[in-house]
Amino acid sequence: MDTTTSMTDAGRVAGQYATTDNLSTRRSVWGPGPEWVSPVDVLRTLVVSSQPSHVVEIGCGTGQFARSVLDEVPGLHYVATDLSPAMVAATRALGVTATVAPADRLPFADGSFDGAVAAWMLYHVPDLDTALGEVRRVLRDGGTLHVATNGREHLADLLRDAGGSPLVTQFTSEDAAEVLGRHFGRVVQRDVETRATFPHHAAACAYLATFAPALARALPPFEGPRTYAGHTAVLSAR
Ligand SMILES: C[S@@+](CC[C@H](N)C(=O)[O-])C[C@H]1O[C@@H](n2cnc3c(N)ncnc32)[C@H](O)[C@@H]1O
Numbered sequence: 001m002d003t004t005t006s007m008t009d010a011g012r013v014a015g016q017y018a019t020t021d022n023l024s025t026r027r028s029v030w031g032p033g034p035e036w037v038s039p040v041d042v043l044r045t046l047v048v049s050s051q052p053s054h055v056v057e058i059g060c061g062t063g064q065f066a067r068s069v070l071d072e073v074p075g076l077h078y079v080a081t082d083l084s085p086a087m088v089a090a091t092r093a094l095g096v097t098a099t100v101a102p103a104d105r106l107p108f109a110d111g112s113f114d115g116a117v118a119a120w121m122l123y124h125v126p127d128l129d130t131a132l133g134e135v136r137r138v139l140r141d142g143g144t145l146h147v148a149t150n151g152r153e154h155l156a157d158l159l160r161d162a163g164g165s166p167l168v169t170q171f172t173s174e175d176a177a178e179v180l181g182r183h184f185g186r187v188v189q190r191d192v193e194t195r196a197t198f199p200h201h202a203a204a205c206a207y208l209a210t211f212a213p214a215l216a217r218a219l220p221p222f223e224g225p226r227t228y229a230g231h232t233a234v235l236s237a238r
Helices: 003-008 010-016 021-027 039-049 064-072 085-093 128-138 156-161 176-181 201-209 213-218
Strands: 030-032 054-058 077-082 098-100 113-119 139-150 187-198 226-237
Touching (some): 003 010, 021 201, 039 064, 039 113, 039 139, 039 187, 054 064, 054 128, 064 077, 064 113, 077 085, 085 098, 113 128, 128 139, 128 176, 139 176, 156 201, 156 226, 176 187, 176 226, 187 201, 201 213
Parallel strands (some): 054 077, 113 139
Antiparallel strands (some): 030 187, 139 226, 187 226
């Protein structure tokens, strides 16, 4: 399977996120790694400590990240966007301003924001440089883009156990700094290890089924809980 293409194919991406189910199934298994640090907490701390006044989030998913930032900074002007109407509806249900928009055509004037967030979504955009140029356009000079993504070995042992191979996307921990450096002058990266815990075989199959049904069917049975390593990175670019 050409994973880069399948991760960015517009029809597949739209189908993958037509409802919130796949994302919710995947989110539910993740916990901190050996250092007891959560990449979402690292991302939130970076966003909040940069003290923005106007933030746009791209690919907001179900809106929990936006909600958690607003809970810390209640007066912040925060607009969440996503390609999926179902994700936007879920985000609005949390009381967050949200609008349907593709990352490469943001419905905002130049320089509207001093902060931007793109968490675990830049591996989906059809043209990475167009999307990053668009983020750059809606940011003021000196504004910061905060991103999170996964490394090439992210959950790779589960994929191998199912007979697959690591999921290498167009935007991994290993190349994210170089990609962001094409649009921003200064990029800082922190790598964060995480852990996915599956209480039983069926839970691991359900996870795989959200993006690779053939691997879900191929995963050999196992007894009891099983834990796999995740490899993520959080970056800030300005
Ligand atoms: C893996 S989910 C991450 C969601 C959320 N940021 C999080 O961390 O939970 C990817 C999200 O990006 C959205 N997405 C995918 N392609 C997009 C695009 N081209 N423009 C805007 N959003 C997109 C999907 O609808 C989905 O909600």
